[in-house]
Amino acid sequence: MELKDYPPPERWDDWLELDPKSWPRKVQRRYTLVPTICFNCEAACGLLAYVDKETMQIQKFEGNPIHPGSRGKNCAKGPATINQIKDPERILYPLKRAGKRGEGKWTRVDWHEVLEDIGSRIARAIREGRQNEIMYHVGRPGHERYMDRVLKAWGIDGHNSHTNICSSGARLGYQLWLGSDRPSPDYANARFILLLSAHLESGHYFNPHAQRIIEGKMAGAKLAVIDPRLSNTASMADYWLPSFPGTESALLLAMANVILQENLYNANFVRDWVNWEEYLRAEHPAIECSYENFIIEIKKIYSEYTPEFAENESGISAATITKIAREIGKAGSAFAAHIWRSTASGNLGGWNVARCLEFLHVLTGSVGTRGGVLPNTWTKYNPTFWLEPPGQKFWNQLLFPDEYPLSHYEMSYLLPHFLKEGRGPLDVYFTRVYNPVWTNPDGFTWMEVLKDESKVGLHVALTPTWSETALFADYILPMGHGGERHDLQSQETHAGRWVSFRQPVLRVAQERMGNKVNFTYEANPGKVWEEDEFWIELSWHIDPTGNLGIRKYFESPYEAGRKLRVDEYYQWIFENAVPGLPEKAATEGLKPLEYMRKYGAFEIQENVYQQHLTDVNPEGCEIDSISGVAKKGKAAVGIQIGEKIYRGFPTPSRKLEFYSPTMKIWNWPEYSIPTHIRSHIPVEDLDPSKNEFFLIPTFRLPTMIHTRSGNAKWLNEISHRNPVWMHTSDADHIEVEDGDLIKVHTEIGYFVNRVWSTEGIRPGVLACSHHMGRWRLEAEQGSRWSSALVKIEDAGSGCYRIRQLQGIVPFQSEDPDSSRIWWSDGGVHQNLTFPVHPDPISGMHCWHQKVRIEKASPEDRYGDIFVDTQKSFAIYKEWLEKTRPAPGPNNLRRPLWLTRPVRPADEMFYLK
């Protein structure tokens, strides 16, 4: 046998390998290799499942070399999919609550009973006009538009997501400039890369991005990293800028100032593509509306952001700021940068950091260029369907309340607070791969509400694993991992557009062998199902006769009136809605579905640069004489520049909005242009004599998912602690040593953790990874690889304590590795001790905390937690006061041009 980097696709049907466990004997094993997609973060990297043809079991997962995003490479979490599938602790059958909610008593039920019960309950709510009492709350989506279609077909406004604890901040910053809420950096071709994150090791699309950052570096690009923590990424950088958290916008605006004053900006790009005329007309009507005057004006405005001012705010030297600004100016259109979470999700006004970062792209003309940053709307593929349900005729105030007209998106983590103050009950609440009790701030408020049947009538947890939230469900429905389900996924990983196909690999392998499989749960372990088929079946149970108008969306596009099969859903999309796929498949004599089943991915377009310059056919266009915006009917389709009409950007002006009329009209005139917004924890608010610190609780470990790594044994063996990073000088000051226990006091309680004394963090700042501290209430129920057994004590008046009864210990199971567990520490759950901090504009939870540290007393134990939910509710109210509620102009709840998931009919945007 010869050595290969990847099995060639022509041999995927019958691949021969030596069995490593039989070494030194040479035992051959035959595999059929089935492509699928990793489900362990949002990057959607390709995987190849090795299914043993003799046992028809999955042996391992490796990378799919055909996949355009990941190109055969994966992080540790990709191959660990095999752990999740073979985990002896996983939930294999549908479970129904047998005792009180949260009591841990379950009985096994079959899928038919589940569908009957939930379907009839939803049907009743719809018939009674209680559509807003049905909600689907997703943690990890991993599909493109599937659920949007389902929920619209049901006619409900019930889509909730995790976005506001994750990326709302960065998204809004990008959206205001571009009309697209995600960046797609072309790192491989960049000359200068600036990261406000630990992007080589974790973060959004980090594996596809990391490989391209390294390619860029190998081709000579310089890398700068802004992060108070010396992450693995910062350690690889040419410049590490450990700025004080929350001061990044000052730093970035000082760079913008240097670029402006030293004339390093791209004058042609700024002249053509910035809405400067709109700005001058609105804000400086007394001066002549000329580009030259605009430049004079912005040079004046940003001159106050001197490098010295930024040094004073951020702690980064003026000389370093100036040097990096010049490097960015020199890189010009080949400047690539990225922010997703980090400071944008940590601080009040975090959204504005993304806006200030994008300002540097606009000034350098690195928007949409080779080596620059592309808007995600160019690089992401979204499917269309044979039958599109119309926008729903409901607006759910539990998702988009009037207080947050610009939120990006649903105010998801405030759901229990809204329910607690009587904004409405939920009748049927689905959590799907979502664990808010553990992941969100203020988890005890979540527990209080989930236990209360008057607030949540039926809680259905769709999950591949046990979770702290599933403990408070009425049904736990086991759904598949990455290799156990169908999905389409496309992500903006680079300057290309692609689509990939997640497949239930055992089902596909069975079908390759000629065996018929009706439902995916027949091929998966136990009765583990997939959502695609579940929603089709549930929709038929809600509307068996078609009278509610729902059933028709779940009928075959190929045979009227017959129930839709999952392969037909994808068949139709691949045949009709993926440009170039049918032609490509035909070159191999395959049908489009066969092609995707074989390869698992398809590149729709390479090098998707400068789409804003696409010509628009002027026929039928009406051009606004002042703005130059071209409209066909009501829809803006382009912008006239000179003699031509270009597609431009999907903003109201079709240009890059330096000036945001949206911010002005919606009551935030002080933020109508990029500016510096101070964090909710300014440095002068911290009193070192009281041991007060700034805590960063958000950083990710490269080996961890949120909840689902709990049942991946390899990942837990690598990472199982989350000590508090503290600078050595701070540790000396409070007289603690590495490994000592400290009590970290937040606004609503405390947690007890160990110190990691290190020089890899800025003095005055602490950091603790949010990935750890999983817990369970029953000795043998939960993921024992990762969770401590705990006891919750109700201390009265809304106060609760948690104490760990036992750390991680070996246990007996069918996997012999479970008796070899050598680690005992599972970390500490810090998120429980954080109140909600909703940014009044983006709605992002501002994760960063002001904390007070003291040495633990003899009574304190590792992992102890105390929380006062009355205090947390008062803090929720306090932050609510910061908002400037709808209505906006014309009685609007929200600007019509801002994106909104599962968008309702336009008429619903108006307050009655």
Ligand code: SF4
């Ligand atoms: S980056 Fe890692 S976890 Fe994320 S999809 Fe790729 S392989 Fe999976």
